[in-house]
Amino acid sequence: xxxxxxxxxxxxxxxxxxxxxxxxxxxxxxxxxxxxxxxxxxxxxxxxxxxxxxxxxxxxxxxxxxxxxxxxxxxxxxxxxxxxxxxxxxxxxxxxxxxxxxxxxxxxxxxxxxxxxxxxxxxxxxxxxxxxxxxxxxxxxxxxxxxxxxxxxxxxxxxxxxxxxxxxxxxxxxxxxxxxxxxxxxxxxxxxxxxxxxxxxxxxxxxxxxxxxxxxxxxxxxxxxxxxxxxxxxxxxxxxxxxxxxxxxxxxxxxxxxxxx
Amino acid sequence: xxxxxxxxxxxxxxxxxxxxxxxxxxxxxxxxxxxxxxxxxxxxxxxxxxxxxxxxxxxxxxxxxxxxxxxxxxxxxxxxxxxxxxxxxxxxxxxxxxxxxxxxxxxxxxxxxxxxxxxxxxxxxxxxxxxxxxxxxxxxxxxxxxxxxxxxxxxxxxxxxxxxxxxxxxxxxxxxxxxxxxxxxxxxxxxxxxxxxxxxxxxxxxxxxxxxxxxxxxxxxxxxxxxxxxxxxxxxxxxxxxxxxxxxxxxxxxxxxxxxx
DNA sequence: TACCCCTGTTCAGTTATTCTGAACAATCCT
DNA sequence: AGGATTGTTCAGAATAACTGAACAGGGGTA
Numbered sequence: 001x002x003x004x005x006x007x008x009x010x011x012x013x014x015x016x017x018x019x020x021x022x023x024x025x026x027x028x029x030x031x032x033x034x035x036x037x038x039x040x041x042x043x044x045x046x047x048x049x050x051x052x053x054x055x056x057x058x059x060x061x062x063x064x065x066x067x068x069x070x071x072x073x074x075x076x077x078x079x080x081x082x083x084x085x086x087x088x089x090x091x092x093x094x095x096x097x098x099x100x101x102x103x104x105x106x107x108x109x110x111x112x113x114x115x116x117x118x119x120x121x122x123x124x125x126x127x128x129x130x131x132x133x134x135x136x137x138x139x140x141x142x143x144x145x146x147x148x149x150x151x152x153x154x155x156x157x158x159x160x161x162x163x164x165x166x167x168x169x170x171x172x173x174x175x176x177x178x179x180x181x182x183x184x185x186x187x188x189x190x191x192x193x194x195x196x197x198x199x200x201x202x203x204x205x206x207x208x209x210x211x212x213x214x215x216x217x218x219x220x221x222x223x224x225x226x227x228x229x230x231x232x233x234x235x236x237x238x239x240x241x242x243x244x245x246x247x248x249x250x251x252x253x254x255x256x257x258x259x260x261x
Numbered sequence: 262x263x264x265x266x267x268x269x270x271x272x273x274x275x276x277x278x279x280x281x282x283x284x285x286x287x288x289x290x291x292x293x294x295x296x297x298x299x300x301x302x303x304x305x306x307x308x309x310x311x312x313x314x315x316x317x318x319x320x321x322x323x324x325x326x327x328x329x330x331x332x333x334x335x336x337x338x339x340x341x342x343x344x345x346x347x348x349x350x351x352x353x354x355x356x357x358x359x360x361x362x363x364x365x366x367x368x369x370x371x372x373x374x375x376x377x378x379x380x381x382x383x384x385x386x387x388x389x390x391x392x393x394x395x396x397x398x399x400x401x402x403x404x405x406x407x408x409x410x411x412x413x414x415x416x417x418x419x420x421x422x423x424x425x426x427x428x429x430x431x432x433x434x435x436x437x438x439x440x441x442x443x444x445x446x447x448x449x450x451x452x453x454x455x456x457x458x459x460x461x462x463x464x465x466x467x468x469x470x471x472x473x474x475x476x477x478x479x480x481x482x483x484x485x486x487x488x489x490x491x492x493x494x495x496x497x498x499x500x501x502x503x504x505x506x507x508x509x510x511x512x513x514x515x516x517x518x519x520x521x522x
Numbered sequence: 523t524a525c526c527c528c529t530g531t532t533c534a535g536t537t538a539t540t541c542t543g544a545a546c547a548a549t550c551c552t
Numbered sequence: 553a554g555g556a557t558t559g560t561t562c563a564g565a566a567t568a569a570c571t572g573a574a575c576a577g578g579g580g581t582a
Contacts, residue, residue, distance in 0.1 A: 002305040003539065004265035004569070009309025012329070020336035024530055034571055039531065044263040048270025049365060050329075055468070056578090057530050061333045063364040066371070066388035068273070068311075069330020072322045075281035103324040104310060110327070127327035207316070264568060265540070285559055295542055300560065317549085318559050 023058045081244045096217040100137035105153040107132045133159045136200030139186035140213040143177040165191045197223035201238040206246030284319045342505045357478040361398035366414040368393045394420045397461030398474040400447035404438040405471040426452045458484035460492045462499040467507030
């Protein structure tokens with residue numbers, strides 16, 4: 001591992017929505033490195049376009065980040081395939097639809113659609129990273145990962161309690177994941193945000209790997225009324241996307257048999 | 262300048278919409294470096310999340326890029342201010358609206374709206390980088406930069422001919438920029454794409470700096486009919502955005518006088 | 523207006539890293 | 553099953569990064 005690149009990564013990670021602008025001295029004190037080291041890191045990152053230094057010598061994330069982000073969006077196969085199905089769902093139910101993936105143990109929103117105002121949609125909240133233990137998509141994605149790995153992640157990240165329903169016990173979480181995997185969908189019953197429920201299902205690719213998860217978010221009072229219908233719609237949507245990605249169920253079950261031999 | 266970071270930048274620049282996936286050996290031969298060097302670069306970039314290595318050990322841009330791109334979008338002041346005005350323009354004229362900035366001598370689309378289908382809009386073509394000599398936004402942005410610097414950029418990048426109207430002569434381009442700066446707007450009369458015309462104007466910030474340019478793109482036959490109206494609409498939109506950013510014209514003229522002393 | 527303090531930037535010697543090329547392991551294709 | 557890819561590892565040789573003090577440029581204040 002190249003030490004210099006790792007340091008550069010630490011520098012980049014400082015830039016977030018709350019602190020989009022950093023000076024050399026600030027970075028130096030924050031990372032506890034000499035001013036000159038911070039300077040060469042920032043200057044080099046600016047030279048390759050990942051940062052830019054505008055007025056006052058302060059640094060911001062560069063426009064190339066926009067470019068790279070867009071490439072991610074445009075070249076992710078399941079994202080392209082999901083789009084049409086997501087729009088259909090959003091149009092029919094007028095609820096918020098999320099498409100999420102697992103990245104280094106956290107849930108990342110790869111796409112988002114709102115039923116109401118169509119315009120702002122695809123941009124807001126995209127790329128947001130959050131802990132997976134309290135969301136339907138997180139449960140779905142983790143349920144298809146080996147438990148020891150999941151356990152390690154949970155211990156490393158912790159399982160913060162956001163509402164009374166948040167699962168904070170590791171063993172309880174394992175049971176939940178087993179059930180999710182078994183039944184092929186997951187609920188989030190006000191576990192992350194009060195009064196907000198979600199239902200999510202897995203998206204498989206041609207290799208029968210779970211590559212993403214799609215969810216619909218619904219206010220609790222409305223969710224209770226038609227839980228089954230929402231669930232069915234999400235599951236059918238995921239099946240349709242999976243099929244478009246080349247997933248075939250019978251091959252999957254065949255491979256499971258082969259693996260168990 | 263940190264050599265390692267520069268190398269990392271070269272690696273990242275390989276990833277584009279046409280080649281979103283690279284292996285170690287491919288990178289090594291492409292950049293003419295030993296396989297092991299390519300490996301440590303890719304592995305390190307993957308560790309900090311800028312890349313990810315999925316199936317087959319091949320590497321792709323990481324999900325963190327989406328995150329960073331989104332931060333750029335959400336924390337760019339003029340972009341936030343422009344949004345409402347752009348939507349208004351798009352709704353009224355039903356034509357494509359672009360918001361562009363200058364980054365290292367090239368034009369970058371910071372936002373894009375289409376009048377017709379509202380949904381796909383904000384995502385398509387965002388972050389795209391193109392040469393500035395054949396677009397209205399490019400002319401506007403360059404017209405507010407010192408000519409020697411612009412000349413250098415033009416000589417480095419070249420001025421490729423896309424249509425019969427493309428300006429390919431440097432001296433001719435200088436005249437054009439002088440006029441654009443003087444009149445406060447720029448046309449693109451089928452200079453980049455046949456049958457496509459644009460009109461663009463500058464967006465000033467509180468410091469009287471040109472930070473971006475907004476343009477409207479219209480099919481040539483329609484553009485000829487109402488050139489003046491389109492021009493007026495774009496200029497008024499830019500003035501409104503500039504004012505929201507704290508730009509005040511009288512301060513600008515005051516500073517010009519002070520600078521000329 | 524002049525001062526002071528805090529910026530970002532540069533530089534050269536010391537230190538620690540990266541770079542390299544060959545050997546290994548795993549995978550795909552024939 | 554074989555051959556030729558691929559990605560990965562390792563230890564010595566070469567080179568880069570790290571440091572801390574000195575420099576320069578602004579912004580604010582007295």
